[in-house]
Amino acid sequence: MQDPLDALVVGGGPAGLTAALYLARFRRRVMVADAGQPRAAWIPASHNIPFFADGIPGPEILARQREHLSRYRVPVIGRIVALARQGRGFVATPEAGPPIRARHVLLATGAVDVEPDLPDLPDAVRRGLVRYCPVCDGFESRDRRIAVIGHGAQGAAEALFLARSYAEDVTLLTLGRPMEMDDAMRARLARHRVRVVERPVVGLDERDGRISALRLDGEELRFDILYSALGLRYRTQLAEALGADRDAKGALRVDEGMQTSVPCLYAAGDVVAGLDQIVVGMGHAAIAATRIHNACAPRTGEEG
Numbered sequence: 001m002q003d004p005l006d007a008l009v010v011g012g013g014p015a016g017l018t019a020a021l022y023l024a025r026f027r028r029r030v031m032v033a034d035a036g037q038p039r040a041a042w043i044p045a046s047h048n049i050p051f052f053a054d055g056i057p058g059p060e061i062l063a064r065q066r067e068h069l070s071r072y073r074v075p076v077i078g079r080i081v082a083l084a085r086q087g088r089g090f091v092a093t094p095e096a097g098p099p100i101r102a103r104h105v106l107l108a109t110g111a112v113d114v115e116p117d118l119p120d121l122p123d124a125v126r127r128g129l130v131r132y133c134p135v136c137d138g139f140e141s142r143d144r145r146i147a148v149i150g151h152g153a154q155g156a157a158e159a160l161f162l163a164r165s166y167a168e169d170v171t172l173l174t175l176g177r178p179m180e181m182d183d184a185m186r187a188r189l190a191r192h193r194v195r196v197v198e199r200p201v202v203g204l205d206e207r208d209g210r211i212s213a214l215r216l217d218g219e220e221l222r223f224d225i226l227y228s229a230l231g232l233r234y235r236t237q238l239a240e241a242l243g244a245d246r247d248a249k250g251a252l253r254v255d256e257g258m259q260t261s262v263p264c265l266y267a268a269g270d271v272v273a274g275l276d277q278i279v280v281g282m283g284h285a286a287i288a289a290t291r292i293h294n295a296c297a298p299r300t301g302e303e304g
């Protein structure tokens, strides 16, 4: 069997591809495994990535990163279906091909947005009808009429963020569920004139490629932009099987070097608790890759 890799990076989104680039440039034996479903691919055009003042679509970010990495001849394979401890390192089982041994594993497996349950609305994000990230594109929503779908602390926080930062006309829609919040949050929403609507949506209208109205029982709400704030499902199955700690929302907990509670298992990007942003994931990746490099055994002929 071949010598173990210095590092296996699981996930080929912005975080994983950045980690692999750093490790390749540290001249480490690294491989990327990617199942090909990055959240980044949903971004129509991002305007908060430094160096791209005119905006850059998510698929182009990924294509540029892949092209950059290809110059270092880093192998890229498909999905990893299982990860187990082997000695002080790991053995990963890919969907196809032989098992892979690695001294370190970096999980950059990302997260999936919880889709709102709206009538007749397939592929809402792909078609740009629903937005997910006010930190990303709230600036483009300024002074518009905004609706936010959510029924818990996250929905209330996103509605408040938009009302405080960008717009005076913000409505929080719970889609028929009772709003879960304490009196203090209810008072803050009222102070920022966020309207809370707890009735179910029975229909919607689309016009010019956007949702222009939601029909409630006996009322129609008109607005310009709809955000969903129902949270994320973190792709943590591989880490869970190894017993890695997660926070209350299910994201992986890491130390200041991006190591999980499992020795030699690192994590970066959306799968880690924090601000789910590309530059943040890239920052995580740079830290994790450098820690892995410094933790690795010296190369043959190199002094320790």
Ligand SMILES: Cc1cc2nc3c(=O)[nH]c(=O)nc-3n(C[C@H](O)[C@H](O)[C@H](O)COP(=O)(O)OP(=O)(O)OC[C@H]3O[C@@H](n4cnc5c(N)ncnc54)[C@H](O)[C@@H]3O)c2cc1C
Pocket: 010, 011, 012, 013, 014, 015, 016, 033, 034, 035, 036, 037, 038, 039, 040, 041, 042, 043, 044, 045, 046, 047, 048, 049, 078, 079, 080, 081, 108, 109, 110, 111, 113, 125, 131, 132, 133, 136, 137, 235, 238, 268, 269, 270, 271, 276, 277, 278, 279, 281
């Ligand atoms: C509509 C929308 C707009 C957004 N706009 C912006 C923006 O303007 N600016 C910004 O900074 N952020 C934006 N974001 C957030 C951004 O997309 C994420 O923060 C970013 O994609 C996270 O990168 P990541 O590498 O952690 O995860 P991802 O991009 O999700 O990549 C994770 C990869 O890991 C793979 N994977 C998972 N499990 C396995 C496995 N077992 N084996 C192999 N591979 C696996 C997945 O298939 C995927 O390819 C937006 C998100 C959405 C949905």
